[in-house]
Amino acid sequence: MPHESATQTMVSLKFSMSQRAGSTVPQFRIRVPTKIVDRLRGKRVLLSISTPDDYPFVRTVTIGSDVAFSLGTDDRTIxxxxxxxALDHLRRLFDLTEAAPISLSHKDMVALSGETYRLYQEIHRDNPGEPDAWMYHKALSRAALEGRIKNPPPAALMPNEVNTATELFGTGDLTAAVNAFPADQYDALEDRFGLLADWVLIRQRIHLNPNDRQRFLRLVGMASLDAGWQLRRNAEGDYSPDPKAQRFPAIESVAAIKPRQTITGLLDLWWAEAKATGRSRTTYDTYKGAVDRLVKHLGHDDANRVTEQDMLAFKDARLKVVTAKTLKDGDLPGIKSVLGWAVDNRKLANNPADAIKVKAEKKIRTRSKGFTDQEAGAIFDACCTYVQKQKEDPRTAAAKRWAPLIACYTGCRIAEALQLRKEDVRDESGHHVFDLNPLAGSIKTGTYRLVPVHPHLIELGLLRFVAGSGNGPLFAKGSYKRVLDFVRAVVTDERVQPNHAWRHRLKSVSRNLGFDPRVVDAIQGHAARTSGEDYGDVSVIAMARVINAIPRIAKNAPGRIG
Incomplete structure (x- = not known):
């Protein structure tokens, strides 16, 4: 399992899932942080860690230098x-160990005790078991609440206390047997309900003031008793609503409980605003991939628990599987942007991702970024002579024929060429143009541009191909990778990017021929480099002069495409 980093305690946590020799059942193990281990050593903790689709799985563990127990199944998913x-619950406990204690009102503590009632219901409502089991469970709880017995067993959610109860109360009238013990003789609230109370407080991240502990234990005990009554009725076949379930104030009313701010929720909030301001769906998909990888690494989705140490551990983990450039340009922009937006909008106090610094890799270049004349000619010939494969989508074959050629003579991004629609090839100012438009799909700049069609493309039959196509997209959706593979089969040099080298090539050709850089930038969708260049517009007429002057490739290539 991967290394897990700190919660807000800023200490490192390490956990694992392994198997004992000769066993197929995995074991959970987590090391308790050194700075808090002495305060927690010997503490017993109740864990209810089943999922909605799992059968009840409840364990009570004792904290030492670590916490270890069997996960009780050889099903890897479960x-x-x-x-x-389990990791989430224990991390909350470790956080609380150093948190400041707080006092709660009586109403808030009643609301919190309702979590005990609901926990019993969640575990047992569909299969409550035998009525007698709940009868004995209730008897022990009532006796503890009324101070009639000492050292009762903990109410640990599972009703398996028949032997203990019969030893104390016998097998006769249980109510009379409990009442036969004098009341108010013992303080057994901690013994009986302490684990349940701690479960609620850990779950809700509340470090309760010790002065409020006894009151809260009693309220938890009453909630446990109410739950036992309802589950006994369920076990007897009565599933009518329990009026007592309505006595608990909503947990959301407890001011001390901070709303859980999820990382994925912040992504959705960021996207709602970013989409309205023109950010592309491609950007969202990229950011979502990065956020999903972060959440998977953390093992939780709680934005308030992410620390700088967590982010540094994420960086280290990612650098084991991707390059520094991929991390810097792929994962970090999305994570930093989303968490930064959360800080700007008062959702988070700080951006832990700011702690990550990735030095740019030193680029070693051993060739030009653009295609050479020989490579461009080879791709041109491959496009001109391409024959549709059997069962291949005609629009996929068309993408292989035309997209590289369009990129060759416009310097556009291959993705921009592949999202062209029939209506995007039209006349403007006396010239045939490509309308590269965000309405057709993602445009990196978010702004449309009109780019004249090179005469060579017209001679090769591009306009006839467009005229003969149906309305809508000219090329098959999802053909980007197929075009990349097609070009890579022609130019096998891994040092050049098959779908991006056309953009570099056009810049080189333009410099060699002395074209106006501002016009070339407008053709390729690059921003003006100076405020002066940003004055005025670059017209289709100006761009047509540059496009028409681009030298033709492979003049003697056989045949037309059409």
């Missing part, structure tokens, strides 16, 4: 889900 839930 084991991983239980591991994630």
């Amino acid at each position: 084991a991983e889900a239980r591991q994630a839930n």
Whole structure:
């Protein structure tokens, strides 16, 4: 399993899922942070870590230098889900150990105790078991609440206390047997309900003031007793609503509980604003991929728990599988942007991703970025002579024929060529033009541009191909990779990017021939380099002069495409 980094305690956590010798059942193990281990050593913790689709899985663990227990299944998917839930609960405990204690109102504590009632219901409502089991469970809880017994077993969610109860109360009238013990003799609230109370407080990230502990234990005990009554009725076949379930104030009313801000939720909020301001769907998809990888690495989706240490650990983990350039240009922009937006909009106090610094890799270039004349000619010949494969989508074959040629004579991005629609090839100012428009798909700049069609493309039959195509996209959706593979089969040099080298080539050709750089930038969709160049417009007429002057490739290539 991967290295897991700190919660807000800023200490490093390490956990694992392994198997004992001779066993197929995985074991959970987590090392307790050194700075808090002495305070937690010997503490017992209740874990309810089953998923909605899993059968109840409840464990009570004792904290030492580490926490270890069997995950109880050899089903990898279920084991991983239980591991994630256990890790989340224990990390919350570790956070709380250093948090400041707070006091709560009586109403807030009643609301919190309702989590106990709901937990019993979530675990047992569909399969409550035998009525007698709940009868004995309730008897022990009532006796503890009323101070009639000492050292009762913990109410640990599972009703398996028949032996203990019969030893204390016998097998006769249980109510009379409990009442036979004098009330108010013992303080057994901690023994009976302490684990349940801690489960609620850990779950809701509340470090309760010790002065409020006894009151809260009693409220948790009452909620446990109410849950036992309802589950006994369920076990007897009565599933009518329990009026007592309505006595608990909504958990959302507890001011001390901070709303959980998820990382994926922040992404959605960022996108709602970014989309309205013109950001592309491609950008969202890229950012979502980065956020999903971060959440998977963290093992949780809680934005408030992400620390700088977490982000540095994420960087280290990613650099084991991707290059520094991929991390810097792929993952980090999305994560930093989303978390930065959250800070700007008062969703987070700080951006932990700012801690990540990735030095740019030193680029070693051993050839030009653009296609050579020989490579361009080879691709041109391959496009001109391409024959549609059997069962190949005609629009995929068309993409292989035309997209590289369009990129060759416009310097556009291959993706821009591939999203052209029939209506995007039209006349403007006396010239045939490509309308590279965000309405057709993603444009990096978010701005349309009109680019004249080179005469050689017209001679090769481009306009006839467009006229003969149906309305809508000229090329098949998802053909980008197929075009890349097609070109790579012709130019096998891995040092040149098959779908981007045309942009570099056009810049080189333009410099060699002394073309106006501002006009070339407008053709390729590059921003003006100076404020002076940004004055005025670059017309279709000006661009046509440059396009028409671009030298033809492979003049003697056989035949037409059409």
